Amino acid sequence: MSGPLSGVKVVEIAGIGPGPFCAMLLADMGADVIRVDRAQAVSGSFPETPSLDIMNRGRRSIGVDLKQPEGVETVLRLVEQADALLEGFRPGVAERLGIGPEECHARNPRLVYGRMTGWGQDGPYAPTAGHDINYIALAGALEPLGRAGEAPVPPLNLVGDFGGGGLMLAYGLVCGILEARSSGQGQVIDAAMVDGAAVLSTFIHGLRAMGMWQDARGTNLLDTGAHFYDTYECSDGKYVSIGSIEPQFYAELLRLTGLDKEELPHQMDRGQWGAMKERMKELFKTKTRDEWCEILESSPDVCFAPVLSMGEAPDHPHNVARGTFVEVAGIKQPAPAPRFSRTPGAIDRPPPHAGQHTDEALADWGFDASEVTKLREAGAIK
Secondary structure, X not given: OOOOOOOOEEEEEXXXXXXXXXXXXXXXXXXXXXXXXXXXXXXXXXXXXXXXXXXXXXXXXXXXXXXXXXXXXXXXXXXXXXXXXEEOOOOOHHHHHOOOHHHHHHHXXXXXXXXXXXXXXXXXXXXXXXXXXXXXXXXXXOOOOOOOOOOOOOOOOHHHHHHHHHHHHHHHHHHHHHHXXXXXXXXXXXEEHHHHHHHHOHHHHHHHHOOOOOOOOOOOOOOOOOOOEEEEEOOXXXXXXXXXXXXXXXXXXXXXXXXXXXOOOOOOOHHHHHHHHHHHHHHHOOOOHHHHHHHHOOOOOOOEEEEOOOOOHHHOHHXXXXXXXXXXXXXXXXXXXXOOOOOOOOOOOOOOOOOOOHHHHHHHOOOOHHHHHHHHHOOOEO
16 A cells, blocks of 8 residues: 555444545545444355445455444454544444543544534534435535526535535544644544535635625526536537636637627626527537537637536546546446555555455454454454
8 A cells, every 4th residue: 555644544433425435535545444344234255246335445344343342342452553533423322332532532542533424513403313415505505506596406415425524524534643643642523514515615605705696596607697607408418518707718619619700798797698598508409519529629728528427427538548537346436536646546455345354454453363253252243
């Protein structure tokens, strides 16, 4: 393992969504991440093919029963050697299991303890259930997403779970590990998706403060209000994206589409954006997506790209040239990002089945064979 986090050891208490995504990011960058799955999720035998849950890639899984005292002790033994632990329980659950911050810091004062929740560890909503759509709604990040006169459109679960959640927790853990190496003290990272989604909206809050953004959905520069920043359907039912904001890029768009031969309003005449949107819709439906690619890709200054499906994206020449997608165990998937010139990240192994590496991983983390046997006989591991 040669990534920038090589030598960093992380304990991941298995969860769903942003927690595993955070652990994937750390593993992609070379951290030794051991995933603690529930013993109850471990099957009696493992298929020859890897798990298809590619977000669990790059790490080993052990099966542990946290309802058994020996299972809790196993996790605390791992904590003694770890730089960080991450969990995604509701507030208070880790404490009830006996693996909360107090117990972990008693074993390892340098540990960075990462907590991933939707609402955070405190506040009126903290004890309640929720999902991505709810967290970004409360953060103010959902309401602006959509077209004028239509309902807000959830951006899959990219803003809350992954951008505002897992990515923020990974950032927080790395910051905490860096600080602990100078101070000798660990700390708790309270990563809430509502907080992260709010931070991702900082730029728009700045535009509002400058009077350049209004809360009416679908009427602004970046929310499909402008005709030069939107997607358009082509004659074959596929779409292209246009982002020609700057005047020189807009002029190039008009030139290549032939619109420069028409008498048009000024680009920033908001009162004409609606009419121009209709003209653009009409124009782009005259050719296929590939035909528009041939025309608009002839210039480097349009701000254009075809709208690709997830199935198409890995085969686009630009993505192929950069290696943006890789194939691991027969599954095409996004490659580690960002890129490092000297210590590149890599996918060390395909995703494991729950408990697949119990003996191997525990041995690597200092458990001898007799201890592993006793833990198995006690039902603490599987």
